Amino acid sequence: MILTSAAIVAVGLGAYGLGRVYPPLGPSAGTVGAAQRYVNPQVADKDVTLGDTSVPELMQTDAFEQMVHDPNFRTLAASPGFKAIANQPQVMAALLSNPRSFAQLAGNPASFAGLVKAAQDAGPLGQQSQQASAALLGIVAGHTAAIQGLANHPEALSSIFSDAASYGRFASNSKAFSDAAADNAVLKQLAADKAAMNAIIGDPTFFADLSANAGQFKGLSGQQQALTAAVNSAISAVRQLQSAGVSNSGMQVLGRNGTAFAQLAGAPNALNGIASHWQAFAGLSGHSAALQAMMSDGHAFGKYANDARAFQLDAAKGAAGSPMSHNAVAFAQLASDRQAMNALQADPQVFAVIGNNAAEFGRLATNARQFNPQLIAAVGQNGSAFSRLAANAAALSSAGESLQSLDAHSLVASAAAAGILNAGAAKAALGNPQAFAAISANPAAFAGISQNAAALATLAANQKAFAAISAQPNMAALMANPSFSAALNQAGVSQSSAQ
Numbered sequence: 136m137i138l139t140s141a142a143i144v145a146v147g148l149g150a151y152g153l154g155r156v157y158p159p160l161g162p163s164a165g166t167v168g169a170a171q172r173y174v175n176p177q178v179a180d181k182d183v184t185l186g187d188t189s190v191p192e193l194m195q196t197d198a199f200e201q202m203v204h205d206p207n208f209r210t211l212a213a214s215p216g217f218k219a220i221a222n223q224p225q226v227m228a229a230l231l232s233n234p235r236s237f238a239q240l241a242g243n244p245a246s247f248a249g250l251v252k253a254a255q256d257a258g259p260l261g262q263q264s265q266q267a268s269a270a271l272l273g274i275v276a277g278h279t280a281a282i283q284g285l286a287n288h289p290e291a292l293s294s295i296f297s298d299a300a301s302y303g304r305f306a307s308n309s310k311a312f313s314d315a316a317a318d319n320a321v322l323k324q325l326a327a328d329k330a331a332m333n334a335i336i337g338d339p340t341f342f343a344d345l346s347a348n349a350g351q352f353k354g355l356s357g358q359q360q361a362l363t364a365a366v367n368s369a370i371s372a373v374r375q376l377q378s379a380g381v382s383n384s385g386m387q388v389l390g391r392n393g394t395a396f397a398q399l400a401g402a403p404n405a406l407n408g409i410a411s412h413w414q415a416f417a418g419l420s421g422h423s424a425a426l427q428a429m430m431s432d433g434h435a436f437g438k439y440a441n442d443a444r445a446f447q448l449d450a451a452k453g454a455a456g457s458p459m460s461h462n463a464v465a466f467a468q469l470a471s472d473r474q475a476m477n478a479l480q481a482d483p484q485v486f487a488v489i490g491n492n493a494a495e496f497g498r499l500a501t502n503a504r505q506f507n508p509q510l511i512a513a514v515g516q517n518g519s520a521f522s523r524l525a526a527n528a529a530a531l532s533s534a535g536e537s538l539q540s541l542d543a544h545s546l547v548a549s550a551a552a553a554g555i556l557n558a559g560a561a562k563a564a565l566g567n568p569q570a571f572a573a574i575s576a577n578p579a580a581f582a583g584i585s586q587n588a589a590a591l592a593t594l595a596a597n598q599k600a601f602a603a604i605s606a607q608p609n610m611a612a613l614m615a616n617p618s619f620s621a622a623l624n625q626a627g628v629s630q631s632s633a634q
Contacts, residue, residue: 190618190621190622190625191625192432192434192435193432193497193613193616193618193619193622194622194625196434196493196494196609196613197609198494198609198610198612198613199613199622201609201610202610202613202614205604205610207599207600207603207604208600208604208610210597210600211593211597211600211601211604214592214593214596214597215589215592215593216587216588216589216590216591216592216593216594217590217593218620218623219583219584219587219589219590220584220590220593220594221614221619221620221623222620223580223583223584224500224501224615224616224617224619224620225501225502225576225577225580226577226580226581226584227614227615227619228398228498228501228502228615229570229573229574229576229577229581230594230601231601231604231605231611231614231615232397232398232401232569232573232605233569233570233573234598234601234602234605235598235602236567236569236570237570237594237601238594238595238597238598238601239598240567240570240594241590241591241592241593241594241595242595244585244588244591246563247585247591248585248586249559249560249563250563250564250567250570250571250574251574251578251581251582251585252560253550253556253560253561253563253564253571254564254571254574254575254578254581255578255582256550256555256556256560257546257547257549257550257555257556257564257575258575258578259555260546260549260550260553260555261546261575263354263549264354264355264542264545264546264548264549264550265390265391265392265393265542265545266351266391267351267352267354267355267545267548267549268365268369268390268391268393268541268542268545269387269388269390269391270348270351270352270387270390271351271352271355271365271366271369271390271541271545272369272372272373272386272387272389272390272541273344273348273383273386273387273390274341274344274345274348275366275369275370275373276373276376276377276383276386276387277340277344277383278338278340278341278344279370279373279374280334280337280338281334281335281337281338281341282341282366282369282370283334283370284325284328284330284331284332284333284334284335285325285331285335285366286363286366286367286370287328287331288322288324288325288328288331289359289360289362289363290321290324290359291316291321291322291324291325292359292362292363292366293356293359293362293363294321294322295322295345296345296352296353296355296356296362297352297353297356297357298349298353299345299346299348299349299352299353300346300349301346302342302345302346303342303343303345303346303347303349304342305339305342306339306340306341306342306343306346307339309335309336309337309339310336312335312336312342313326313332313336316332353552354548354549354552354553355545355548355549355552356548356552357548357549357551357552357553358547358548358551358552358561360561360565361544361545361547361548361551361561361565362544362548364540364544364565364568365541365544365545365548368537368538368540368541368544368568369390369537369541371533371537372386372389372534372537372538372541373386375524375530375531375533375534375537376389376520376524376534378530379520379521379523379524379527379530380517380519380520380523381517381520381521381524382516382517382520384513385513385514385516385517385520388509388510388512388513389510389513389538390538390541391509391510392505392507392509392510393538393539393541393542393572394505394538394539394542394572394573394575394576395502395505395506395507395510395576396510396534396535396538396539397535397536397538397539397542397569397572398498398499398502398505398535399499399506399514399535400531400532400534400535400536401498401532401535402492402495402496402498402499402612403495403524403525403526403528403531404492404495404525405492405495405496405499406514406521406524406525406531407521407522407525407526408485408488408489408492409511409514409515409521410514410515410517410518410519410521410522410525411488411518411522412482412484412485412488413511413512413514413515413516413518414478414481414482414515415478415479415481415482415485416485416506416511416515417478417508417511417512417515418472418474418475418476418477418478418479419469419475419479419485420506420507420508420510420511421472421475421508422465422468422469422472422475423503423504423506424462424465424503425450425459425462425465425466425468425469426503426506427500427501427503427504427617428458428459428461428462428465428466429458429489429496430489430496430497430499430500430503431497431500431616431617431618432458432493432618433489433490433492433493433494433496433497434490434493435458435490436458436486436489436490437486437487437489437490437491437493438486438490439483439486440483440484440485440486440487440490441483442483443479443480443483443486444480446479446483446486447470447476447479447480449466450466450467450469450470451466451467451470451471452467453466453467494608494609494612494613495608495612497612497613497615497616497617497618498611498612498613498615498616500615500616500617501615501616501617502576505576536569539568539569539572539573540568540569540572542572542575543564543565543568543569543571543572543575544565544568546564546571546572546575547561547564547565547568547571
């Protein structure tokens with residue numbers, strides 16, 4: 136796709152009564168090149184669904200107004216392949232979270248495709264690796280000094296994790312472990328590290344907990360580099376989460392949802408809102424299609440903060456003109472869920488939270504299905520801790536990145552142990568852990584981008600523009616919103632016939 140230099144004129148939104156006028160996009164406003172074709176900026180039928188207010192609501196935001204005047208966006212808008220990216224909000228959300236890595240990957244199409252293929256191949260082990268991540272976070276949280284000492288010796292770490300069950304015998308006899316380590320060729324370096332040995336011997340229950348999770352850890356031990364990286368990522372995450380006061384059980388839930396939490400970490404106001412109104416969000420999280428629609432069009436749902444009963448009635452019938460009419464089946468199912476509706480009626484201010492933070496929730500919308508009831512409950516049950524994290528952008532970002540890296544490293548280790556990833560694929564994934572985790576969460580979306588030369592060229596050539604936009608939370612949230620592509624179309628963005 137090419138967004139032409141004379142692309143945007145008056146907004147053709149008579150059906151909605153909107154009349155903003157947008158400037159031309161691109162470096163040479165007012166001209167149409169030979170390879171470009173002007174298209175009359177009218178609202179296409181395919182872009183409009185009766186009762187769907189999400190697109191016009193998005194266009195009425197200050198962020199959208201700012202975006203069409205922003206030079207970084209105008210640079211992107213003039214790039215071939217931008218529409219292919221804009222049509223994939225999951226891809227957009229991921230690359231705005233990590234523009235540098237994705238730009239570097241896009242500069243080497245073979246590497247990008249290889250990473251997508253590795254994510255697809257490793258996908259069947261996703262649940263297994265997430266369970267292993269949760270167990271690892273539990274061990275690290277309960278035995279931080281011991282695991283840190285062991286992590287400084289990767290060969291010993293891999294050896295012990297591969298046979299964790301047998302090490303349970305040392306739980307009641309720390310001297311026996313010291314003697315055994317001194318006589319074991321693999322463990323000799325560990326045995327010579329006095330600080331590490333003191334930390335391990337001084338925590339005898341460490342071996343008991345290792346043994347209790349032997350099945351999980353054996354699956355991680357097949358790739359020494361990935362295992363070590365997973366442990367170090369877990370240590371980093373635990374430090375941030377423990378300092379905020381997150382419980383060990385809460386951390387284990389995050390371990391099973393590392394990439395989802397990384398998305399929440401990029402939306403601190405939304406995270407704080409979820410922490411404060413978690414029962415209502417937990418009810419919504421069981422209905423991901425309805426939740427996605429609400430997150431995508433947050434402003435439209437704010438009105439229900441004063442009348443949760445009206446929300447239930449509108450949801451049940453999908454009333455024409457209501458924000459639920461274009462997802463009638465999903466909202467009817469939500470309306471029939473008595474437990475969810477009771478939670479909403481007990482806390483109708485959840486609608487105000489979504490409406491007041493519409494931009495951030497819009498950025499999360501495309502990944503709504505990842506915000507499961509267990510994750511929401513863990514955030515809520517550690518509400519004060521997550522509220523503190525939400526107020527500390529650096530700590531929150533660090534925790535999210537560490538959990539996403541743990542997600543990737545656990546998957547690589549598990550897949551390598553199962554013989555699914557070869558050395559080259561494992562190396563590529565370990566070199567781009569956060570990108571690999573994001574791709575693994577949505578491999579189908581990234582597969583299409585990896586085969587689109589124009590989209591890859593746009594990513595590779597516009598790292599600075601994506602980075603600048605990602606630094607502006609409202610604009611980044613806007614571009615990751617599922618309604619963003621349709622909003623561009625309705626704003627009068629013309630396209631060339633060539634893709």
